[in-house]
Amino acid sequence: MKLTAKAVNALTLPPGKTDIIHFDDQLPGFGFRVRQGAGGKVLRSWIVQYRRASATRRMLLGSAEVVSAEAARQAARKALGAVANGQDPQGERADRRDADRLTLRKAVDEYLAVRKRELRTRSFFETARYLSGNYFRPLHGMPLDTIERRDVATCIVRIARESGNPTASQARSKLSAFFAWCMRMGMVEANPVIGTHQPAKNKSRERVLNDDEMAAIWRACGDDEFGKIIKLLILTGARRQEIGGMRWSEFDFERGTWTLPAARSKNSRAHTLPLMPMMREIIDTVPQMVGRDQLFGDRATIGFTGWHDCKPGLDARSGVGDWHLHDLRRSTATRMADIGIAPHIIEQILNHQSGHKAGPAGIYNRSSYEREVRAALALWEDHLRTLIAGHERKLVPFQQTA
Secondary structure (H helix, E strand, O other): OOOOHHHHHOOOOOOOOOEEEEEOOOOOOEEEEEEEOHHHOEEEEEEEEEEEOOEEEEEEEEEOOOOOHHHHHHHHHHHHHHHHOOOOHHHHHHHHHHHHHOEHHHHHHHHHHHHOOOOOHHHHHHHHHHHHOOOOHHHHOOEHHHOOHHHHHHHHHHHHHHHOHHHHHHHHHHHHHHHHHHHHOOOOOOOOOOOOOOOOOOOOOOOOOOHHHHHHHHHHOOOOHHHHHHHHHHHHOOOHHHHHOOEHHHEEOOOOEEEEOHHHOOOOOOEEEEOOHHHHHHHOOOOOOOOOOEOOOOEOOOEOOOHHHHHHHHHHHHOOOOOOOHHHHHHHHHHHHHOOOOHHHHHHHHOOOOHHHOOHHHHHOOOOOHHHHHHHHHHHHHHHHHHHHOOOOOOOOOOOOO
16 A cells, blocks of 8 residues: 555554554555554554664654654655665664764763872872863753854853853863864764863052051951951961961971972972961861761862852951952962061062973972971961061061082
């Protein structure tokens, strides 16, 4: 018979049968299927059947309740034409279903599982935050291979508008590295981040807090974790992640030192500083918890993360505005120089590899300037105590011993 709307309406299941296919006489492979579904309901659908690599393939064209006889015939003719050209419509459909299951979020989970073994703890946390958080949430449910440049560009522009250019630039970089990995794994054929909007780079900050501002910020610090971290940043000139991720295992209280391990250092070099009295006073107020190595934060492997939540309150209490946490590092270094501490000693305190350490002299001069660093930090603490107490301090040039 020719499968028409009138013809198929008369087709039913023969007695004793639960599934039967009627094929069209004029278009070989085009069929109408009648089968018994759950609860005894009779299901009617259009199919196309063909042979591929010595095997019979069957593809569903749609329910007869939705797709008309003529529309089904056209779809069957198109599918059979593709078969004649060497294609496999049903195999391509199955591949598409598999590809649709591989969403960006699932691929990100696989990527993070691999990168967790390769990245330092803080770097892994930042990568996971950018890729798994809200930054690219509109893309999370999309099949990985359907994400286009315009989809990525829209997200980057939104991130720049809501969180600023530096955040958008970091998010773009993390996503590009992820897609580069997907290409190597054969998940996608191209990186949709390439050619997208590149957020403008912000001008390097030059903000240096003066003595009054440093003192105001110190006095406004509470006795909570954030307040203690800020004070330690001022005392050491360290980076916020270095203090926020401090661990008890990094301290040698008998020798009176704190060693930042290479795994947590930006330049991958271990760095040791003496524990000066004001530093020790603050650390002694931090409670030690059984089974927890971190001093600060709620998470067992990351440390303190509440930077953005806590800083507005500190700004309001101190009355100091227009400053970032990293400005404390620049300000500490500048004020140390102002009170006469030699530049190469400041560089040593900051764990910088520049100047004498970067040139030929650095190949031979491996001194850690331990005595000079301790003397410089003592002088800096003395200066801070005077500022905090609100008294003027007479600056005396710091003389290096021969």
